[in-house]
Amino acid sequence: MDLKGFDRPGAPATGGTRSVKVMIAGGFGTGKTTLVRSVSDIKPLTTEETLTQASAGDDHLIGVTEKTETTVSLDFGKISLNDSLMLYLFGTPGQERFWFLWNGLFKGALGAVVLVDTRRLASSFRAIEEMERQNVPFVVALNIFPDSREYPVEEIRDALDIPPHIPIVACDARDRASSRDVLVTLIRHLKERSAVALESR
Numbered sequence: 001m002d003l004k005g006f007d008r009p010g011a012p013a014t015g016g017t018r019s020v021k022v023m024i025a026g027g028f029g030t031g032k033t034t035l036v037r038s039v040s041d042i043k044p045l046t047t048e049e050t051l052t053q054a055s056a057g058d059d060h061l062i063g064v065t066e067k068t069e070t071t072v073s074l075d076f077g078k079i080s081l082n083d084s085l086m087l088y089l090f091g092t093p094g095q096e097r098f099w100f101l102w103n104g105l106f107k108g109a110l111g112a113v114v115l116v117d118t119r120r121l122a123s124s125f126r127a128i129e130e131m132e133r134q135n136v137p138f139v140v141a142l143n144i145f146p147d148s149r150e151y152p153v154e155e156i157r158d159a160l161d162i163p164p165h166i167p168i169v170a171c172d173a174r175d176r177a178s179s180r181d182v183l184v185t186l187i188r189h190l191k192e193r194s195a196v197a198l199e200s201r
Helices: 032-039 096-106 121-134 153-160 176-199
Strands: 018-026 048-050 069-071 075-082 085-091 111-116 138-143 168-171
Touching (some): 018 032, 018 176, 032 075, 032 085, 032 176, 075 176, 111 121, 121 153, 138 153, 138 176, 153 168, 168 176
Parallel strands (some): 018 085, 018 111, 111 138, 138 168
16 A cells, blocks of 8 residues: 555655554543554553542443543554554544643544444544544544444444544554554545545646
């Protein structure tokens, strides 16, 4: 797959490695840290802390009762998709009390993956709204948990109010190949957007 030049429409590929900032967003417990860990070429930086009884009123564990840790700042990893493209991955915290960090994290991001747990669609509404507010191109990745029900993609699209041009893909955030495929889908989406923007000039 040719990914050269996607981030600067019309610019010739001049060699070297391009670095791109990508956000991994989504609601609480949707698998953001797991995806960054599974796909990163380096040992990722995580800021997970143990969930305690003191946070029970803030961190609602409905549907994720097995969760024992939570991201309190960000997750960071990186992956080379090929010799010319490096992705720097920034995972956002999912809890509402840490949303104030999002503005800074999104600065300079070229695109984003919004992870969705189909058992708890509402948990990712805020992340999707933030993509639209900050005008960040994104794809939706349905993280399939062992007890997830299978829904037609169009039902998910309608429930999340996602426009037809935004890709929705299923994934297993624990699996490196599956997580990498999500990132490739995002890059393809960004490249297609760049091509459309170039044609409209």
